[in-house]
Amino acid sequence: MARLPLEDVKILDFMWVMAGPAGTRMLADYGAVIVRIESPTRIDTARTLSPYQNNQIGPDASGLFSNCNAGKFGLTLDIGNPRSREIIRDLVKWADVVTESFSPKAMRAWGLDYQALRKIKPDIIMLSSCLMGQTGPLASFAGFGNLAAAISGFHNLTGWPDRAPAGPFGAYTDYVSPRFTAIAILAALEYRRRTGKGQYIDQSQAEASLHFLTPALLDYSANGRAQIRAGNSDRELAPHGIYPSRGEDQWVAIVCRTDDDFGALCDLMKRPEVARDPRFRTLSDRHKNASALDEIIASWSRELEPREAERLAQARGIAAHAVQNSAEFYTDAQVGHRGHFVELPHPVYGKTTVEGPRAKLSRTPGQARRAAPTLGQDNQYVLEKILGYSEQQIGDIAGSGVLG
Amino acid sequence: MLSPYRVLDLTNERGLLCGQILGDLGADVIKVEPPGGSPARKLGPFFQDQPDPNRSLYWWSYNRNKRSITLEISRREGREILLRLAKDAHFLIESDSPGQFASLGLGYADLAAINPALIGVSITPFGQDGPKASYADSDLVILAAGGPLVLTGDDDRAPVRVSVPQGYLHAATDAAVAALAAHHERCFSGLGQHIDVSAQQSLALATQSGILAAPLDADQYRRAAGGVKSGAMTAQLLWPAKDGWISCTFLFGTALGVFTVKLMRYLAEHGWCDEATGHKDWIGFGAALASGAEPMSEYHRACGILSSFTSSHTKAELLRFAIEKGFLFAPVSTIADVIESPQLRARDYFREVEHPELGRSFRYPGPFVKFSESPIQYRRRPPLVGEHNREVYVDQLGMSEPEMQELQQRGII
Numbered sequence: 121m122a123r124l125p126l127e128d129v130k131i132l133d134f135m136w137v138m139a140g141p142a143g144t145r146m147l148a149d150y151g152a153v154i155v156r157i158e159s160p161t162r163i164d165t166a167r168t169l170s171p172y173q174n175n176q177i178g179p180d181a182s183g184l185f186s187n188c189n190a191g192k193f194g195l196t197l198d199i200g201n202p203r204s205r206e207i208i209r210d211l212v213k214w215a216d217v218v219t220e221s222f223s224p225k226a227m228r229a230w231g232l233d234y235q236a237l238r239k240i241k242p243d244i245i246m247l248s249s250c251l252m253g254q255t256g257p258l259a260s261f262a263g264f265g266n267l268a269a270a271i272s273g274f275h276n277l278t279g280w281p282d283r284a285p286a287g288p289f290g291a292y293t294d295y296v297s298p299r300f301t302a303i304a305i306l307a308a309l310e311y312r313r314r315t316g317k318g319q320y321i322d323q324s325q326a327e328a329s330l331h332f333l334t335p336a337l338l339d340y341s342a343n344g345r346a347q348i349r350a351g352n353s354d355r356e357l358a359p360h361g362i363y364p365s366r367g368e369d370q371w372v373a374i375v376c377r378t379d380d381d382f383g384a385l386c387d388l389m390k391r392p393e394v395a396r397d398p399r400f401r402t403l404s405d406r407h408k409n410a411s412a413l414d415e416i417i418a419s420w421s422r423e424l425e426p427r428e429a430e431r432l433a434q435a436r437g438i439a440a441h442a443v444q445n446s447a448e449f450y451t452d453a454q455v456g457h458r459g460h461f462v463e464l465p466h467p468v469y470g471k472t473t474v475e476g477p478r479a480k481l482s483r484t485p486g487q488a489r490r491a492a493p494t495l496g497q498d499n500q501y502v503l504e505k506i507l508g509y510s511e512q513q514i515g516d517i518a519g520s521g522v523l524g
Numbered sequence: 525m526l527s528p529y530r531v532l533d534l535t536n537e538r539g540l541l542c543g544q545i546l547g548d549l550g551a552d553v554i555k556v557e558p559p560g561g562s563p564a565r566k567l568g569p570f571f572q573d574q575p576d577p578n579r580s581l582y583w584w585s586y587n588r589n590k591r592s593i594t595l596e597i598s599r600r601e602g603r604e605i606l607l608r609l610a611k612d613a614h615f616l617i618e619s620d621s622p623g624q625f626a627s628l629g630l631g632y633a634d635l636a637a638i639n640p641a642l643i644g645v646s647i648t649p650f651g652q653d654g655p656k657a658s659y660a661d662s663d664l665v666i667l668a669a670g671g672p673l674v675l676t677g678d679d680d681r682a683p684v685r686v687s688v689p690q691g692y693l694h695a696a697t698d699a700a701v702a703a704l705a706a707h708h709e710r711c712f713s714g715l716g717q718h719i720d721v722s723a724q725q726s727l728a729l730a731t732q733s734g735i736l737a738a739p740l741d742a743d744q745y746r747r748a749a750g751g752v753k754s755g756a757m758t759a760q761l762l763w764p765a766k767d768g769w770i771s772c773t774f775l776f777g778t779a780l781g782v783f784t785v786k787l788m789r790y791l792a793e794h795g796w797c798d799e800a801t802g803h804k805d806w807i808g809f810g811a812a813l814a815s816g817a818e819p820m821s822e823y824h825r826a827c828g829i830l831s832s833f834t835s836s837h838t839k840a841e842l843l844r845f846a847i848e849k850g851f852l853f854a855p856v857s858t859i860a861d862v863i864e865s866p867q868l869r870a871r872d873y874f875r876e877v878e879h880p881e882l883g884r885s886f887r888y889p890g891p892f893v894k895f896s897e898s899p900i901q902y903r904r905r906p907p908l909v910g911e912h913n914r915e916v917y918v919d920q921l922g923m924s925e926p927e928m929q930e931l932q933q934r935g936i937i
Contacts, residue, residue, distance in 0.1 A: 125709030142729070146698075150705040165779040171734060171742035183740045184733040234896075253894070256870035261847055263773065266761065267854035270771035271843075273862045275762075278686045279677065279749060284762060285769060285856055286749035288686050289675035290732035298729075299697035304893040306704035307549045311525040311898050313711060319897035327873055328892040331541070334585035335569065336688045336859055341887035342571045342581060346859040350687040352664065355568050360664060362673070362682040369746075371682055373668035377660070439660040443668040443683055445675075446745075449728065450738035452669070457654035460725050461739055473739035478725045479702035480651070482632075483717035484709055 124151025125484045129309065132208075132215035133157065133192065134232075136164045139265055139294040139325050140221035140249050141188035143301030148191030149477040149486035155211060155502055156189060158495060160196040160524020167495075173469050179495055180468045186492040190464065190474045194493025195502045196524045199230050203522040210507050212237055216312075217245045217305055223262045224254045234320040243318040245308045249301055251293075253324030265291025265325065272326045273333055279349040286349070296332055297325035358406035359385070359413050362443060363421040365429055371443035372421055372429040382406070384436040389420040464491040499523050525898045526551035529614040529707075532606075533590060534597070537564040538723070539619030539647035540586035541696035542703070546615065547589030548891065548900045554916060555590040556597070556606065559935055561909040571882065577909050578881070584906045588877070588888065592907035593916045594937055598628055602936045608921060610635050610642060615703055619647040619692075622657045632718040642716040643706045647692070647699050651722030661723075663689040670727025671735045678749040679758075694730060695723035756820060757813055760827050762856070763834040770834055770842050773852035774827070776810030783852045784809075788826070790849060797829045863887065877905045913937060 129152040133144050141156070148154050158164055166185040173181045180186075197204045212218060218237055220227055227233045227248070234246045251268045252258040261267075269275060269292035279286030304321050312318055330337065336347040354360040354375075359382070362371045376382040379402075386395035394400060394416055399409040406413055421429050426442030433440035442448060449455055459476060466472040477486035503509045503517065517523060527550040533543035534556045547553040555562070560577070567582035568575065577583075596602040607630075610616055616635060618625055625631050625646075632644040646652060649661035650669070659665075667673040667685050677684035699721045706717055728735040734745040748758045763772050774784055784806040792802020805812070812818040834842060839855035846853040855861065868874060873890040891900035917923045917937065931937040 123709070123713075125705045128712075129708070138732070146701055147705070150702075163778070168777060168779040169732075171737045171740050171745075173740045173742065175742050183736040183742060187733040187736060247893075252867055253871055256867045258843075258847065258867040261843075261854075261867075262850070263846070263852045263854065266773065267771055267846075267852060270854040270856045271865075273857045273859055274686060275769070275771060275856045276858050277688055279684055280681065283678060284749070286677045286684060286747075287762065287771070287856075288690075289672055289730065289745075289747065290734075292730070294732070295694070295730040296697070299694075299701055300892045302701045303545060303549075303697070303704060304895070306701070306708060307525045308895065308898075309708065310704070310711075314528070315897075317897050319895055321896070322894040324871070324893075327868070327871070327890065330862070330889045331892055332690055332693050333688050333859075333862075334889055335582050337863065337889055338581040338584055338886060339569045340859045340863055343569065343573065345569070347687065348858075349684075352682070352684055354664075357662065360662075362664070362668070362684070364682070369674075371668075371674070373662075373664045373673070375662040375664050377662060381660075434656075434659050437660050439662045439665045441659070441665045441668040443674045444671055446671065446731070446735050446737035449669075449671050449735055454650050454654045454656040454669075454724065458651050458722060458725060460728065461736075463739075473736060475725075475728060475733075475735065478698045478721065478729070480720040481702060481706055481717055482720070483715065484706070486705075 123484055124486065125481065127151040129153070129217070130215045131155070131217045131219060132211045134218070134220035134222070135249065136221060137166050137264070138184065138188060138291055139297050140219060140301065141166065142294065143249070143298035144192070144219060145188050145190060146298065146302045146477070147305065149488060151486070154192040155506065156192045156194050156493065157197050157199070158194055160198055160496065173472060186472055187474050189492035190488045191490055192493060193498040193502055193506070194496065195499055196496040198522050198524060201520070201522045203517070203520045207507070207517065207522070208232065209240055212240045212244060214506060215244070216309065217247065219247045219249070219305070221249045223250055224248070224259045238318065243312055243316060245305065245312060245318045245321070247301065247305055247321040247323060249297065249323040249325060251325050253327060254322045265294030268293040268326045268329065272329055273336070274329070277333070277336065277347060277349050280351045281349060293325045293329040296329040297323065300328040353410060358403060358410055359417055361414050361417070363414070363418045365421050365424055365426040367425060370426050372426040373441050373443055374417060374421070374429070374433060375439040377439060379403070381438050385417070385433065385438050388432055388436055388438070389417070391416065391420070462488045464488060466491045467494055467497065496524065525549045525895070530554065530612065531615040531617065532556055532609055532613045533617050535617050535619040535647065536562060537567060537582070538692045539617055539696050539699065540564060541693050542617050542645065542647060542699040543590060544586050544588055545697070545700040545892075546703070551615070553590040554609070554912070555587060555592045555907065557592055557594050557909060559594045559596055559937065561594070565909070584886070587906035588902055589904050590907055591904070591912035591916065592910055593913050594910040596936050597630065599936055601931065603629055605921070605936070606630060607635070607638055611639050613639065613642060614707070615643045615645065617645040617647070617699070617703075622646070622648055622652045636716060640715055641710060643703055643710065643719065644716065645699050645703050645719045645721070647695050647721045647723070649723050651725070652720045663691040666691040666723040666727060669724045670730070672727055672730035675731060675734060675745050675747045677747050679747055683747060691723055691727060694726040695721050698726045757823060763831055765834055765842055765855070766836065766838045768839050768858070769856035770839055771854045771856060772830070772834065774830060776806055776808070778807060781807035781809070783850070786849065787830075787851050791829060791833055796833045801826070801829065875902050877902055879905050881908065910937070
């Protein structure tokens, strides 16, 4: 097997739910060895979230949990139990990086804050990720990424101007911030490689995610303009929309990027007179009369299945795509070609499916190497192979109840 | 953190954020633009609404900590200059259609032939290969293809996107992760490689793993603005406040139900509902609704109680409840709320970046994380078109002044 790019990187991962684990999952794909600590009593919320394998509910059925934790080793540990200290200390000595996503103060309360960890290992890199950051009046504001998305402005910018904000789907900052988590860890490893120094990284998921709203923030700072949700209209392009297609909840995205695109679309719709219509001649005309134009396009698209509309439009160089749900994405020829989904053996379900790495490296490609651990699945492996404990030590530990 | 490394950034609007992240981390990022400036400079909004390549706020958003040179790489001499620059670069990022750079003799294989340690990054809508690799694209198109769009918006209308384009940002951040992973490996092997990022695949992450419904044989998520549908229930997530909206996670079950228990007890104690309602089994309530043991009207009644409470308070008051009582409330912030946020102020988040040619500074979102040893610095405001031509061509590549001027006259630079 080819060498994986992060094979030498060892991470002790106390993160849970979605944002944190999705970040370290990316590093696991590229070869990092990750030991994930789970509480044996307080189950990771992610294990209770859908989609569920075969629609069954159970601690190992969550597709979300399995997608965020594939490739990691799982160790159950009752951190409140003093007996866990020694194991954690040995894992910190083993690790290059320690990550956690509790609300601030939790690690300090357990005596596991950065100052404590660097006494165990002076060049340790520690990353804390929480909704609003470790300091400030909202430091203890806890919850899920939908709350961070609301408080960061994403909700108010998503939806129809004549209605209440729709907000992006689900826990939006939990999709944005994991990338920055992985970036920060890799940058800190590079810095340590050159200087020998570890460090502490304070990640506010809200602050990281605000980089996806920079144009709106600058519009306010530079022009005093507070942008608000605008449906699917675009400041640069028209037509620009989601149009109904044949079937229930079937839609196609169609965007004309140039006047030529618009001419080609009118041609495709067999409506050449629309291209000559003074209401639609220039981009600004089309913006002004967008709803009339959208109705014309909808009357064409409604007769077609979304993939057919996509195919016809793309054949003429017009940006278009069927609006895909999971079933349609799963059977999308492009998705299949790219090998997006990966089937893995699973101790409970026989097999399961996760998403593979999203970036392809030509020489050392990443891979989802094993299904996410079931609760406590790797206790023996971690204690024996990673920490090198003797059989007797492991027996004592198991007997103490610290593993749950 | 990346100060020893040089990045050539040839991206258009699809990939700008990737280079900026490396620049924020300290790399020397040279933005290579066609003469006249990158097409991304034509994207608004513009400072004072004056369209000008140096006033595009979209450009400003994703080109901090970069230098700019202009170069016509589609002409032979331009190509040769780029190859000279690539010889001692560590990363090269591009986001043109697949095959475009190769057709100019600048594909990854051409570049690796002169610099085998180079990490080449390509950010495209659908990836380098496959039946849709050459599809025409836009933000809306990749959102549709990648899965999040169908889940977003009101269920009685068409799906809707975030009004600030998001699609390529997901791809550009994935690209930055992969580039740094490849760099880590290069420190051992001395070898570069090519990285191929598909925005369609990057966007699947924005479905909260809902994209796995089909392969797992599970229920599909559906859009329901302000709520998530599950069986017969549409869980309301957005609630009215006195001065706007708040988001509240009002759900049941072992993990989320505990917050609802706390909230409903509080509402009963303070007279917003009767004791029996306050002490209902909120953990098991979802299952009871699913089995029919509780009628759906009971859920709607509970939502009504919560609404009357939230609409009697301001967003700020409700946020205080969240912090003091641990309720899952968050205000739906306006852009002004974000800029004025006491939390962001307390953390000194925003950065005033001086634009001397405009005689003022602008407030930029601050570092994406706080590093204790090597904090991110905003060393350079986004560059003007070709601002660093002399610095790069004369001081760095050793071109003579007349040589550079001649190339300028001929439209190569």
